[in-house]
Amino acid sequence: MSKPLILVSNDDGITSKGIRVLVSIMKKLGEVVVVAPDSPQSGMGHAITIGETLRLYEEEIFDGVVAYKSSGTPADCVKLAKHYVLKDRTPDLVVSGINHGSNTSISVLYSGTMSAAIEGALEGLPSIGFSLCDFSSKADFSHVEVWVEKIAKQVLENGIPKGIALNVNFPPKQIEDIKGIKVCRQADAKWQEEFAERFDPNGRKYFWMAGNFVNFDKGEDNDEWAIANNYVSIVPCQYDLTAHHAIKQMNKDWDWESLKN
């Protein structure tokens, strides 16, 4: 049997520590091809590059691994990999990360890491986004390596439902070992923004966005709970945003007489 083909991307950029760790783990499991942004792309959500050009350069940065850096977003990178770099070859697995920082709960919407994984799922490929809940560029990934390998192996062997991307978050390094894995739902939480005002040397105002994370969720079956209790959280994510229950409700509650042609 030939080795599985594994596509690696991320949103912190091709030189980040997290992607180096991820590449080194994936090399044990298969043939690795990297297509990742040439600069940090945190918070890019599911952005793609429209009306602008894209660059793509091969880069000898990982030992024995074909790697490209692109000027595009994480979603662009997966598109470039699938439709240009790999062309007739289909990856057996798409992995993104390991992100420096949490992508639990509502952060999945803003996450470049997860947009790469969701783009993989859109292509019908088993896809995983990995994030460590530690924002430091020098974050300690040593306690998560074994888990990344276990989870990737599991997906290669037992698959995941079609059209699903896994949002995997790891608790930061602690004295106590990680307790295990929880498959869970996205916690109900939000970022409560504040804007810090500053003035440039010309006296013109600018802003820094500074958010506080507010967790409304009291449940124990969500990703915030899992991380807070030193478990790995896995949220299976889909890209159908339809609030199916709301269709019936709107058809009932709205005044449809006034909405006729």
Add this chain to the structure above:
Amino acid sequence: MSKPLILVSNDDGITSKGIRVLVSIMKKLGEVVVVAPDSPQSGMGHAITIGETLRLYEEEIFDGVVAYKSSGTPADCVKLAKHYVLKDRTPDLVVSGINHGSNTSISVLYSGTMSAAIEGALEGLPSIGFSLCDFSSKADFSHVEVWVEKIAKQVLENGIPKGIALNVNFPPKQIEDIKGIKVCRQADAKWQEEFAERFDPNGRKYFWMAGNFVNFDKGEDNDEWAIANNYVSIVPCQYDLTAHHAIKQMNKDWDWESLKN
């Protein structure tokens, strides 16, 4: 009763024709405040500005309306509006658009228009993204004005379920009048990308992304069907990406013995 407060944003930028049309309609329904990007932001998905500064300038561009342009993304604009411009005032409605181009089906993921609306929903506000399925910057909006007004009025009067943003798409101008409204689900479709290669004057390669829309959906209860049949499509969208059905399936299918600590 005081006039409702309506926040307007978009992704084509504050000078686009679509937002001018939207502002003129919303002025009939309430007090309008605009916070919109200073330049086109199509395809920005749910991007936000992290690690970079934001600008925000008041602009006299719409007659009798307080308006601000920002260097940020559509999601940034709604955050700036809610937490800085309006501060203690809560909008009764957030509207985004009218986008020059379709945001049906999977395009909702890439859409800056919808990210502004979803950001509104995240803030607990009734929110609507409007898009016209005509990419021209000079698109004819005359046939949709009455529908935008009707739908916005309906939401102001009868509300929408909490945490939901409406993705409203209009068919392009045709000889026949629009037939009516369909509340529907997001069609199962994708963009099949192609990358056109070019060379710059220094002989270095660059790319244009050029996608073909591929519709897999044979149903008649989805937004692609509605638009193709000259109906207005309304998809209620939520921001919980959890594939709830997959949680049980993964707990059953995976080899959990090998995933223990």
